[in-house]
Amino acid sequence: MASLSPGWVRYAERVLGRPVTPHLCTARSPQQVMGSLVKDYFARQQNVPPEKIFHIVVAPCHDKKLEALREGFFTALHGARGTDCVLTSGEVAQMMEQSDLSVKDAAVDTLFGDVKEAVVRRHDGVGSDGHLAHVFRHAAKELFGEHVEEITYRALRNKDFHEVTLEKNGEVLLRFAAAYGFRNIQNMVLKLKKGKCPYHFVEVLACPRGCLNGRGQAQTEDGHADKALLRQMEGIYSDIPVQRPESSAHVQELYQEWLEGTDSPKVQQVLHTTYQTPEPCTDSLDMKW
Template identity: 40%
Template sequence: MSDKFSPALRLADLNDFIAPSQDCIVSLKTVKSKHGKAESQEKARYISQPSQTEAVKISLKDCLACSGCITSAETIMLEKQSLDEFLAHIKSGDTVIVSISPQSRASLAAYIDISPSQVLRKLTTFFKSLGVKAVYDTSCSRDLSLIESCNEFISRYQQQCGENLPILSSACPGWICYAEKTLGSYILPYISSVKSPQQTIGAIIKHHIVQKLGLNRPDNVYHVTVMPCYDKKLEAARDEFSFSVDEGENGHANSVMKIPEVDSVLTSGEVLDLIQSKSVDFKALKEAPLDSMLSNVDDGGHLYGVSGGSGGFAETVFRHAAKKLFGVEIQGPLEFRNIRNSDFREVALEVDGKTVLKFAQCYGFRNLQNIVRKIKIGRCDYHFVEVMACPSGCLNGGGQIKPKNGQSAKDLIQLLETLYMQDVEVADPFDNPIVKRLYDEWLGQPGSEKARKYLHTEYHPLVKSTASQLQNW
């Protein structure tokens, strides 16, 4: 499984890759009980070798989500987010809801050779045949995250305080993990507080939709997302993305239950494994109507959403800021300019000969280091940076289905970029009727107290962990 985690983060050798059996970059010190101090230092490997020293365990708080190893603690957590666990909850009669990312449907479309919209409708048929209650499209929650991101940017820009900019996007858990554990407090204030689309749809379902479905409590729902990235499993397991419910009313005095917004994450590859394990002819499956309560589908059954295989954060916020702040309405595609390579691009808006907005897309840790260094020395002139850990962004996530025999990774990425918006109409998130309804019924308005409570979070440096002992950084 380690070959599907995000790229290794070793700064001494910043080559972006996704590969199995890499050395763990966390310094592990074993302790002999007789002397009570470290006697040796070893690196954990994905395939462990016999050793006379005591086993060292690393918790998820110590993990950097690199491609190095799967520890026993991680294995326990990942087992709780496995296909077996998913099927067990269906079998037990729980109300199971599945939310599917557009990157995952593109990955399955490329592998099965059908359109992404067909994938979504056939997955709806497939999951409901297993006993799933509802299947949603996370393009809807992404629109909500985008609106909150636009509001956040306008607020920070208007403060005219250089310490608040640039805003660094927060939808990538691999990047967030790296920032918290290695960059410390100097970079965290720049990171957007807006939750990722995965956690946003988790909040919508557990805090709002449960009532609309006639369920009294959020723990009555088992929510599963289908994502392009194994790091999303780590994101779903974060303490910040769970909430407490008092069980006293059910006869358990002083009993509090912790409920995650997202109970389990399955990758695109795991869903393919599930389909194959059931010996299903996926192409022959009937196409079910989409659940429109939280899916970007219009009355005619057509999908809609924003362009951009990694969520379209830079493009959407740029367009909104240009119109809101400077009265410039941008028509047609944005003209991003490659800076170092295709994974580091920028776009700027000039008004009266002066650059008033400058945004960037920064994918892969090699490119990210340039942004981080500029921020650290106060020389970053970007206002917003869309950050993704994986080269080529989310379409190249570690949980995506791998290239077929004879197909190069580059060819697959190009195919995914083409498929991603196939049969999808480009639409402004602010015009999304589902999002408007969520604000009217639940949140009030963008940036409101309720919106900040349910759709925003905070990130903190993790200093008391094994990560503080890293070598070669």
């Protein structure tokens, strides 16, 4: 089960425990990986001590703030927190309005000096998803020698629950699902506990319609999600050209120069994590669903 959604991970650890946590993907979330990139790779590039870098992340989700505080997500190499501050996109928009700032006033830079704004690329998916598509293609190729180009999502119970299958000669080889929102998550967990979950991989996101619909996004005056803005963001995102990570020269460069190969101990140390089921906590950071 995917582990990129901090709300889902916290719910799994704090409430569900076993038998769910052993099924969580060990890959760190994008925010955690970026923290390692900034505090280790970028710091060495710039010859700056990691503790001298203040790393700010802009996210559509309030739960990313809690994720940044997790003790286990300090950068393993230097003992420094990978993300020092998380601002939601709604908070940034509010600050810009109050200060009369425009996005056009800010220059766009990158970890790689030869990448320009005009060649920004995205992963597969309509917004916050994409893990399912990447894992599905990789599994199809590595396990069955099948090269998958187009992926067809089939809606089942509702618009936030989809199924993807790989079939050959009438046999289902892979069965993946995308489950967004806690209604779908709870149904999936119930099947898992009963030993009746038919899926090899599930892309789980806590927010209905995914992270673009996160509670940290700009909202209407009455505190509801701005549906028109959501549709606009989905349209803008879908217009960005797709580049699969395995075809990126920069990804290959990072694996060789920074991570010392694709199967090195450093890969496990920097890109993967573990999950626990701690004792019930009553501090101010605890969440009740």
